[in-house]
Amino acid sequence: VQLQASGGGLVQAGGSLRLSCGTSGRMFINNAMGWFRQAPGKEREFVAGISWSGSSKGYADSVKGRFTISRDNAKNTVYLQMNSLQPEDTAKYYCAAARGSLVRTTTPDYTHWGKGTQVTVSS
Numbered sequence: 605v606q607l608q609a610s611g612g613g614l615v616q617a618g619g620s621l622r623l624s625c626g627t628s629g630r631m632f633i634n635n636a637m638g639w640f641r642q643a644p645g646k647e648r649e650f651v652a653g654i655s656w657s658g659s660s661k662g663y664a665d666s667v668k669g670r671f672t673i674s675r676d677n678a679k680n681t682v683y684l685q686m687n688s689l690q691p692e693d694t695a696k697y698y699c700a701a702a703r704g705s706l707v708r709t710t711t712p713d714y715t716h717w718g719k720g721t722q723v724t725v726s727s
Contacts, residue, residue: 606631609699612721615689619725623684625699625718630680636702637675637682638714641695641723648698648711652684656705667693689725696720 611623623639638653652673653662661673672685682699700714708714 606716607699607701607718609697609718609721612697612723614724614726617690617725617727619689620685620687621689621723623686623697623699623721623723625682625684627680627682627701630677632701632716633677633680634705636705636707637673638700638702638708639673639682639684640698640700640711640714641693642698642720643695646695650709650711651697653702653707653709654682655707660707662707662709686723689723691725691727694723694725696722 606628608626615621634656636655639651640648641651642648651664654673654675658675670688675682698720699718701716702708702714
């Protein structure tokens, strides 16, 4: 398994969750990483991305100010802290490794994908 997302669950509106994405060894140490989500009947959409060093980050407008992406290269792990969750955030969340080291925001720019973790926000 190259990418493994965890930390999803059921939470009430206004609550928080932290997703983690473990990577195989140091396989993606030089790659930008990202989080995407897909709700039933909808296309997969970009949520957040982070450069290889963590110095540059990008977010979808819908999550700006509520979600924070980070990475710990020593632990080969990428995180997504999600605060003020709303029912519209309900989706399966996927972590992915990008092509290259800079922040990417579109699906074709990502070459490796984890299996996803379900986030459900109740109203």
